[in-house]
Amino acid sequence: MDSQEVVIEAKGLTKKFDDFTAVDHIDFKVYKGECVGFLGPNGAGKTTIVRMMYCFLPPTEGELTVAGLSVHTQCREIKSMVGVAPQEDNLDPDFTVIKNLTVYARYFDIPKDVAVKRADEQLKFFQLEEKRDVSIMALSTGMKRRLIFARSLLNQPQILLLDEPTTGLDPQARHLVWDEVRHLKKQQVTIILTTHYMDEAEVLCDRILIVDRGKIIEEGTPAELVKKHIGEDVLELDYDEKLLPTLKEAFPDARFEKLGDRMQIFTDKPHGVFEGFLKEHPMQNVTLRKANIEDVFLKLTGRGLREE
């Protein structure tokens, strides 16, 4: 973050669908040039939050400004300046790939020749050149995702909203998206990203907001969150009841979690504490790894599936 200029601000932002509260009085600020990740289980409210940012859905209560403009009264201006890659596929199946881009560019009053040039550049970058003139129906799921991202860049937005941009992408395509996000960050584009890939959030996001049941339950830089909630290292080993007393004695303050036939041990003790133990108690099937955002996510939002 290079400046303290607030680009997106929510105050008491709330969205209700009938009597169900999907987004529940949340407050947050996003600063210029930041990439902020919204992480949360299925149904947490991430897409609803993003949709309110680009005026797809009106808030039920509270304030939300994007580039200083209110989503209650200035939707036209907001829509003209943000780039949006929605979670759902809203490509037009009746058009070809290139036409999907050029028709979209018309909403932003981009002259036809400029639109075609930019569209071709994006198709090249996202390795969709060969599909330029085919129907949307002829694209694979991952190709459609790439096209939706490419389309969000046509108006050269300073604010970019990416709702699960890499879901369904192969590793090569995912890295292409990451490269583009990094490139945009260098140009001070402000980016909102939702993702279920914790490694993606860790490498791309300057700050992470964890959303659960419509509320922001935690926020911070990836490193801050890992340090605060998990610690430095995680020890994973086969679950063994006989070993438990020894482990509990060695790590009295640690958190133990059983996962099927494996066990994880989390401690806020400094790096190296598990190595010493393993030297004294050699074991098989042991993994010693760095704590990560996925550990934080599972600790804060639980391990149960969300099927509300």
Ligand SMILES: Nc1ncnc2c1ncn2[C@@H]1O[C@H](COP(=O)(O)OP(=O)(O)OP(=O)(O)O)[C@@H](O)[C@H]1O
């Ligand atoms: N148009 C709608 N009408 C009624 N309920 C809705 C509507 N849109 C979303 N919801 C509900 O609001 C909650 C939040 O949905 P949302 O799509 O924002 O979740 P999400 O965090 O994006 O989940 P996912 O990770 O699955 O994309 C869910 O319980 C969902 O069923």
Ligand SMILES: [Mg+2]
């Ligand atoms: Mg969603």
